[in-house]
Amino acid sequence: MMNILLVEDDIDLATTIVDYLDIESIQCDHASNGLMGLNLVENNHYQMIILDVNMPKMDGLTLCNTLREQGMDIPILMLTARDSLENKLQGFEAGSDDYLVKPFAMQELVARVQVLANRRSGQAKRIVLGDLAIDLTQKIALVKQTQLKLSPIAFKLLAVLVRAAPQTLSRQQIMQLVWGDEQPDSNSLKVHIYHLRKQLEGATTNVQLATVASAGFAIKQQNKGNT
Numbered sequence: 136m137m138n139i140l141l142v143e144d145d146i147d148l149a150t151t152i153v154d155y156l157d158i159e160s161i162q163c164d165h166a167s168n169g170l171m172g173l174n175l176v177e178n179n180h181y182q183m184i185i186l187d188v189n190m191p192k193m194d195g196l197t198l199c200n201t202l203r204e205q206g207m208d209i210p211i212l213m214l215t216a217r218d219s220l221e222n223k224l225q226g227f228e229a230g231s232d233d234y235l236v237k238p239f240a241m242q243e244l245v246a247r248v249q250v251l252a253n254r255r256s257g258q259a260k261r262i263v264l265g266d267l268a269i270d271l272t273q274k275i276a277l278v279k280q281t282q283l284k285l286s287p288i289a290f291k292l293l294a295v296l297v298r299a300a301p302q303t304l305s306r307q308q309i310m311q312l313v314w315g316d317e318q319p320d321s322n323s324l325k326v327h328i329y330h331l332r333k334q335l336e337g338a339t340t341n342v343q344l345a346t347v348a349s350a351g352f353a354i355k356q357q358n359k360g361n362t
Contacts, residue, residue: 137252138162138180142172142198143187143214148237152185155241161248169193176202181209182252185244188215188226196229203230206261206268208298210251214239230260264297265341265356278338288313289331296344296354305351328352 139156141163143149149165156163164179166172170192176184184202188195199211213231215222223234233247262269268277274290276283285293295312296304310318332344341357 136160136162137182137249138164139183139185139248139252140164140166140172140175140179140181141185142166142169142190142195143185144168144190145187152241152244156245156248159245161245169195169198172198173201176207176209183210183212183248185212185214185248186231188213188217188222196225199226199229199231203260206263208262210254212244212247212251262294262297264300264354267297267335267340267342269294269297278335278340278342281338283334283338285331285334286327289327289334292327293331293354296352297342300354301356303347303350303353309352 137160139161141149141152143152143165144167146167149167153163153165163185164175164181166175168191172184172186173193175181186195186199190198193201195213195215199213202209202211210233211231212233212235213226214235214237215226216237218236226234232251235244235247260270260272262271266279269275269290270277271294274287276285276290276293283293291313292309295309304312306324310324313324328344328346335342335344343355343357345353345355347353
């Protein structure tokens with residue numbers, strides 16, 4: 136069953152949403168303010184978040200921005216009574232993935248939830264794996280606060296692999312995600328993988344760039360017992 140979080144201070148609306156989602160076989164936890172919502176996100180796994188903008192203790196924009204600063208890539212759908220372009224842009228700048236203006240049809244809410252829950256957000260500003268931290272705003276990668284020396288392509292390659300971690304990405308998937316439709320020859324990927332691996336090894340990080348035979352490449356965090 137899909138598991139999501141609703142952060143909404145209007146108890147009547149929240150009850151209606153939770154009950155309707157339950158009919159659609161969607162498990163929905165509820166928080167009545169932003170701080171409660173932040174606590175639930177930090178202690179549970181959710182496939183997406185429905186987030187009201189105007190709330191006590193911590194508003195939706197602040198909560199959304201906080202989650203993105205922490206590197207969380209959970210898809211976020213903003214709910215608000217404000218329908219101006221400026222308000223929508225504020226939501227997207229804070230890191231939301233979608234926007235729904237009140238009042239709305241429950242069928243539309245369910246449709247958007249189902250779409251968002253099946254993907255990861257591209258709005259996260261920071262990604263962390265082990266002692267490796269990637270700042271997507273400044274486009275830098277740090278190991279124990281020491282910056283890796285990466286070309287723009289190497290940085291993008293690292294970000295792509297860390298987002299997918301620990302999943303293995305094929306060479307074709309990596310080429311598409313890094314270069315798009317204008318792809319260089321396959322030797323370019325080999326060269327960038329080589330230099331990226333050397334950077335990680337030189338930084339003595341607990342994150343390893345592994346070659347998976349006949350499959351592709353994967354970034355993985357090493358267990359404490361591994362050398």
